[in-house]
Amino acid sequence: MTKTHCVAMLLAGGQGSRLGVLTKSLAKPAVHFGGKYRIIDFTLSNCKNSEFDIVGVLTQYRPLELHSYIGIGSHWDMDRRDGGVFVLPPYAGEEGGEWYKGTADAIYQNINFLEMFQPDHVLVLSGDHIYKMDYSLMLEYHNEKKAAATIGVIEVPWEEANRFGIMSTDNSGRIVDFQEKPANPRNNQASMGIYIFDYAVLKDYLQKDANASSTSHDFGKDIIPGMLADQQKLYAYPFQGYWRDVGTVESYWQANMDLLAEHPELDLYDPAWRIYSENLNLPPHYIAEGASIRCSIASEGSQIYGRVDHSVVFPDVHIAAGAQVKDSVLLSHARIGEGAVLDHVIVGPNTYIHAGTVIIEQETNVDGEIPLQKHSGITLIGADMVIAPAQPKSKQK
Amino acid sequence: MKRLMGIINLHNSKDVLWELTRGRPLAAVPFAGRYRLIDFALSNMINSGITTVGMLMQGNYRSLMDHLRSGKEWDLARKREGLFLLPPIAGIQPENGVPNDLSAFQSNLDYLQNSRQSHVVISGGSMIANINFSQAFDIHVAKGADISIIYKELPEMDRYPYSSMIEMDEHGRVIDMEINPARARYSNLSLEMYIMKKSLLAELVDSASARGGINFLRDALMKNIASLKVYGIRYTGYLAHLMSIRSYYRHSMELLQPAIWRELFFANGLIYTKIKDEAPTKYNYCAKTSNSIIANGCVLEGTIENSIIFRGVKIHKGAVVRNSIIMQNSEICAGATLENMICDKNVQISAGKCLIAEPHYPMVISKGSLL
Numbered sequence: 001m002t003k004t005h006c007v008a009m010l011l012a013g014g015q016g017s018r019l020g021v022l023t024k025s026l027a028k029p030a031v032h033f034g035g036k037y038r039i040i041d042f043t044l045s046n047c048k049n050s051e052f053d054i055v056g057v058l059t060q061y062r063p064l065e066l067h068s069y070i071g072i073g074s075h076w077d078m079d080r081r082d083g084g085v086f087v088l089p090p091y092a093g094e095e096g097g098e099w100y101k102g103t104a105d106a107i108y109q110n111i112n113f114l115e116m117f118q119p120d121h122v123l124v125l126s127g128d129h130i131y132k133m134d135y136s137l138m139l140e141y142h143n144e145k146k147a148a149a150t151i152g153v154i155e156v157p158w159e160e161a162n163r164f165g166i167m168s169t170d171n172s173g174r175i176v177d178f179q180e181k182p183a184n185p186r187n188n189q190a191s192m193g194i195y196i197f198d199y200a201v202l203k204d205y206l207q208k209d210a211n212a213s214s215t216s217h218d219f220g221k222d223i224i225p226g227m228l229a230d231q232q233k234l235y236a237y238p239f240q241g242y243w244r245d246v247g248t249v250e251s252y253w254q255a256n257m258d259l260l261a262e263h264p265e266l267d268l269y270d271p272a273w274r275i276y277s278e279n280l281n282l283p284p285h286y287i288a289e290g291a292s293i294r295c296s297i298a299s300e301g302s303q304i305y306g307r308v309d310h311s312v313v314f315p316d317v318h319i320a321a322g323a324q325v326k327d328s329v330l331l332s333h334a335r336i337g338e339g340a341v342l343d344h345v346i347v348g349p350n351t352y353i354h355a356g357t358v359i360i361e362q363e364t365n366v367d368g369e370i371p372l373q374k375h376s377g378i379t380l381i382g383a384d385m386v387i388a389p390a391q392p393k394s395k396q397k
Numbered sequence: 398m399k400r401l402m403g404i405i406n407l408h409n410s411k412d413v414l415w416e417l418t419r420g421r422p423l424a425a426v427p428f429a430g431r432y433r434l435i436d437f438a439l440s441n442m443i444n445s446g447i448t449t450v451g452m453l454m455q456g457n458y459r460s461l462m463d464h465l466r467s468g469k470e471w472d473l474a475r476k477r478e479g480l481f482l483l484p485p486i487a488g489i490q491p492e493n494g495v496p497n498d499l500s501a502f503q504s505n506l507d508y509l510q511n512s513r514q515s516h517v518v519i520s521g522g523s524m525i526a527n528i529n530f531s532q533a534f535d536i537h538v539a540k541g542a543d544i545s546i547i548y549k550e551l552p553e554m555d556r557y558p559y560s561s562m563i564e565m566d567e568h569g570r571v572i573d574m575e576i577n578p579a580r581a582r583y584s585n586l587s588l589e590m591y592i593m594k595k596s597l598l599a600e601l602v603d604s605a606s607a608r609g610g611i612n613f614l615r616d617a618l619m620k621n622i623a624s625l626k627v628y629g630i631r632y633t634g635y636l637a638h639l640m641s642i643r644s645y646y647r648h649s650m651e652l653l654q655p656a657i658w659r660e661l662f663f664a665n666g667l668i669y670t671k672i673k674d675e676a677p678t679k680y681n682y683c684a685k686t687s688n689s690i691i692a693n694g695c696v697l698e699g700t701i702e703n704s705i706i707f708r709g710v711k712i713h714k715g716a717v718v719r720n721s722i723i724m725q726n727s728e729i730c731a732g733a734t735l736e737n738m739i740c741d742k743n744v745q746i747s748a749g750k751c752l753i754a755e756p757h758y759p760m761v762i763s764k765g766s767l768l
Contacts, residue, residue: 300431
């Protein structure tokens with residue numbers, strides 16, 4: 001096999017437990033987002049658009065839907081003769097198998113995959129983020145700086161800096177200090193979880209980490225601090241633009257709402273940087289007479305007879321006449337019955353909201369036996385649910 | 398379907414859609430917000446389990462090749478079988494408006510004979526319907542027919558000129574046929590979809606060409622009605638047969654009836670088309686939309702009523718689009734008004750322009766125009 005420039009390793013094993021029922025049966029990267037996409041589409045499309053066409057996707061938690069979604073990578077034009085997408089789940093060897101114990105361990109367990117390509121560099125990515133980024137520019141920067149490793153960083157508000165890995169750099173961009181989730185951050189440049197390593201250096205550190213006794217096998221907690229302690233040349237690559245970790249229901253909802261601004265920070269309509277996704281082969285959507293839709297996005301196959309205001313409507317959603325949907329996210333195949341009122345609701349795929357159901361911030365009329373997850377004012381309803389208003393009888397009780 | 402292969406015959410007699418077929422074959426005319434006419438014929442075949450389709454190309458078929466490419470979107474990019482584009486013989490032209498398609502069949506008999514299937518379904522490329530050929534094939538076999546012709550009974554008002562009509566006896570056997578009558582005498586429109594044995598097709602094509610025939614329908618089929626068992630198979634579903642700009646417009650507007658929209662796109666399977674990976678359509682604050690079908694990738698800020706909006710269209714603030722069809726990547730600038738218009742691909746209507754055609758007599762703005 002020929003020597004390859006750079007191989008991308010996409011960490012897609014996360015559970016995303018703070019996303020509640022959204023990740024009940026699928027991994028976080030497979031969660032639907034933005035009216036037709038799944039979260040992993042953004043990273044894989046970035047790889048495709050940056051012309052990184054060898055991508056290992058490391059999976060672990062609830063991989064079935066993610067595996068079948070990735071397939072051979074056709075959605076992202078990654079079904080290539082030399083390279084393409086490789087799905088890399090944990091595996092068993094002659095001495096038994098192990099789960100991936102951390103981000104670094106996941107890469108280490110797949111060192112044989114990297115050996116197959118003998119790359120100069122390895123790009124480590126996370127499948128959890130919504131952003132558009134040209135990784136080839138970062139690789140150029142890495143080469144310019146003759147760095148051992150380069151870390152993508154983004155400025156975050158100071159008050160949020162304690163949630164991230166924070167970098168401090170000198171004038172040349174070289175990282176002089178790294179704090180993981182610091183109580184008193186010395187800077188507001190946060191790690192985006194995007195790393196480019198010289199392969200030889202990475203291999204060395206991964207091997208050391210694998211043999212170490214007190215390690216959590218994590219890039220942010222172990223590998224990067226270890227390299228800094230050894231005076232390795234680590235550089236920060238500043239990224240400007242929209243980048244979100246949709247790790248919680250609130251941030252997931254907010255990132256969906258961000259797309260509805262008149263000029264959203266994340267432009268999905270740029271023909272030069274398309275976000276690729278699966279294709280459901282559905283006809284254009286239908287907006288009926290008497291319907292109304294504004295400040296919203298809607299996708300193929302949907303039929304809208306009611307009112308939609310400031311919401312995200314996925315493919316094949318049916319909104320009946322008299323229904324009102326506001327500040328909500330309706331995932332694929334959801335059905336909203338006549339006269340239902342939804343405000344700040346995330347409706348899971350294939351879920352049926354019966355006529356007359358009211359779910360608004362302050363109150364609902366849903367039968368108390370159906371558990372509705374509340375996350376700071378946002379009601380989250382899972383997949384394949386049937387939600388109906390409580391019968392008048394039970395109301396009187 | 399192990400016994401049925403498909404042939405799509407794109408030779409057709411007239412440029413019936415004038416402006417819309419100036420730069421593209423009829424089969425490549427855009428329809429219903431994201432499709433081209435060919436998608437219906439091709440999707441019907443694959444939804445019927447057909448795994449190999451040969452396409453007899455005609456004229457300037459660049460845009461069609463661009464649309465079909467490897468056939469991947471129709472699941473026809475296969476190691477064996479799949480989609481075969483069968484180019485026309487150079488210099489073959491329609492004679493007096495009659496397509497010279499017999500030679501196209503003749504020169505591609507190799508493809509036919511190299512396929513493992515025993516029967517063939519032949520279809521044109523421009524009928525819009527959602528049909529299952531495997532049911533028709535079962536009827537064909539059960540009846541012991543030599544040839545089956547799929548037809549639809551039309552009410553008087555819907556009889557099209559420039560179509561082929563068939564007449565049957567009480568057993569459904571075809572006893573007469575007319576091609577392109579100015580005023581149809583029979584009420585059964587042939588969908589120009591035929592089922593027969595491969596060996597019979599080869600024989601009909603060969604014997605007709607040997608007798609100086611040029612047209613498949615006239616010289617190979619019609620002349621043999623008496624000697625072969627030719628039966629009609631009735632189709633009762635939705636059909637759009639485009640014979641003029643008016644009928645293109647009328648059938649497009651029919652899609653605004655949800656029952657027709659559902660039938661055409663879901664009845665016997667989905668209709669597949671080339672993927673563009675467009676984002677969902679965005680409706681901004683000023684958008685007002687009513688009774689319209691809208692494809693992905695649009696950014697809409699104006700008023701849209703009773704219209705069909707294709708992929709990647711931009712309609713700016715204050716613009717009004719009424720009873721119109723706006724094709725891919727067109728842009729309607731602020732304050733412009735369009736009524737009863739058909740904008741072909743990449744049309745740009747500048748701010749404040751007002752274009753209003755008579756109801757039911759739409760005007761076409763040709764591809765790439767800047768107004």
